[in-house]
Amino acid sequence: MGPEPRGAGPSENRPAHVERCTLSVNERVIRMAVLARGRAEATAHWRKGAIHRFVTTWPFLLPAIVFFVGWQLYPILRVLWLSFTDYHYLRVGETVHWVGLANYREALADPLVRQGLLRALAFTAIFLPGMIIIPLIAAILIDRVRNQRLATIYRVILLIPAMIPGPLIFVLWKWMYSYTIGPINYLLVDVLHVFTIYNAPQWLGDPQLTFLAIAVMEWWWGLGYHTIFFLAGLAAIPRELFEAARVDGASEWRMFWSITLPRLRPVLLVLVVLRFGTAMAVIDEYLIFGGFNRALPTYTWTVYMWDLAFQLGDWRQSYAAAVGWIGALLMLVVVGFLFWLFRPRD
Amino acid sequence: MAERLASKAPLPGPDAVAWRPQHRRPLPWGAILRHAVLLLFCAIVLFPLGWVVLLSVKSLPDAYTNRIWPSEFDFSHYGYAMTHISTLPRNVLNSIFVTSATVVLATICAVLAGYSLVHLETPGRVVVFALLVASMFFPTRITSLIAVYEIQKQLGMLNTTYGLIFPYVTLSLALSVFIMRGIFEVIPRELVDAARIDGCGPWRMLLQVMLPLIRNGIVVVIVVNFVTAWGEYLLATTLTNDQEVRTLPVVLAAASGGMGQWAWPRIAAVYVMAVAPALIAFAITQRWYMRGLQEGALKG
16 A cells, blocks of 8 residues: 555566576677567567467466356357257256247246346446445545545455455345344334334335345445545546646535546446446345245346246246346346447547 | 743744644544544444354343343354354365365466466457456356356256356456456566566466566455355355255355254354455455555556
8 A cells, every 4th residue: 555656666676587587688688689670570489470379378368268168158158049949957858949039029028027127227226326426435535534544444444345255245234134133123223213113124025125225235345345446546637637626716526526527437437337237137135135035126037037947847948048138138238328328528 | 832832822924823722723624524424434334244243252142132232242152153053064164165276266367368468469369358358247147057057067067066166267257367467467568578588488477577576466366256256156056956065155145043053143153254264364465455456456
């Protein structure tokens, strides 16, 4: 967290590490001269033609590619193919037929799919503003803390939840919201007397409150992580801009709208798009909080897909695949729109 | 001090004003409000964690009164949870095994890939990187689930603990590669060229020249993958069935408090044991982690 300027570190370290492969000074000068004539020649031993380059460099990329293709790219395409068939997982030995768009047509008319997508959108609408605005406030406040040590302490404390894996957060908050042992209702009923035990809110059982309760938990979880993002964005804004604006008599509020926010647009874009993706595709929270209760708003398209694929009837995975792809396509459309919305304008 | 104040007070002019207590800068309301809000945020962040730690050391009768501060402490729940809850030690070992294997594999993959994307002129690197980034904007986890189940079945890895490692590595792979790429990009080209003309091969360059420079980035990648794998729920609950092969989060999520071995303080003790390693590791590596984030993990 020290004030060391970015980029200064590596070049200082240079002699220490490079010494191990050092040649004589003369040799180096000659090679430098060669380099000056063009990097292509100096690195000739690395690029003896395309095949050689392929053989020498692909081993570095290969491990990542194997995992990426094997457990992400291929499965996605395989699911896409399944969505055009009549495949049922538990109907062993039956031939699988190509049915074209039949699954998609059926899914678009399925009230559970429609309701599931709408529910996911509703959750996103609750979740997203708080997930962006609260950390932004925290970041602006921390950015103005002069005492570096104190600023670091704030950051680290806020970052603690980010170190706890999601599902463990959900388990903890399931207990927090519990109306038997949860401390939230204890505070509301026994300490603050806002409610009595007869009308105390059932945070996770009441369809009106479930999404809000989950969103609050997500804000708690994401606060520190997003604050760090915004702090990085704020640190990149030249201080002179604010000083000049102050000289011109601009208010803090005006400076926020005219300088800070436009300069944060790239960070905002990344966070809005990523968190939109998170919110629309939430499943662990819903499974842990709501299970497969269709009356609760947590039964969204993701839970419906899981239910279809691994639980209902004879596991109609082809139809579940279509449901999954419809959700994914809807998300891609919105992401495209967000990119357009946040496009660079100057 | 007082003498000085007294002697200076009658003097007019800006210097004197600075020394008089009643005319010192007005109370910095802005700063007070700022710290109040930040302290409130910190308190909200710490409250649930403090609550669960306290729950884990409450005596059994206290646990059912809901008072946050226990009237009687009982530290026996930790030992009890580890010895009396069937399969629990096994689940902990499963989690440790899967997580460490995932972290090692994912970190190696990410470092090698980041290196080749930035400093080697790997053919096709643009396409590979574009695909990785695109996968971050796509609900990969949901969409691929059905086929991942099928693959695991074909490889005979359904309902096994080690089988979870393979899908786990991919969960944060794109993000890890992205982070490592940012870190490698900060390393100056001149350094790479200098080492190259000195006759450093690609492997030697990575291990001897680069490794000390990307240390902080590696810490970030390890933390990211640790957090993902240690708490993973969806795949674990989909791909495994038996209590003995499952990981800790799945068992915890299924546990609903009540009496006997699953009494609340005992589950809370399990919970604290599940969360503590991550937080202790974070406390130790926090400096490098923050530096790694600054160095380039947050760029782009």
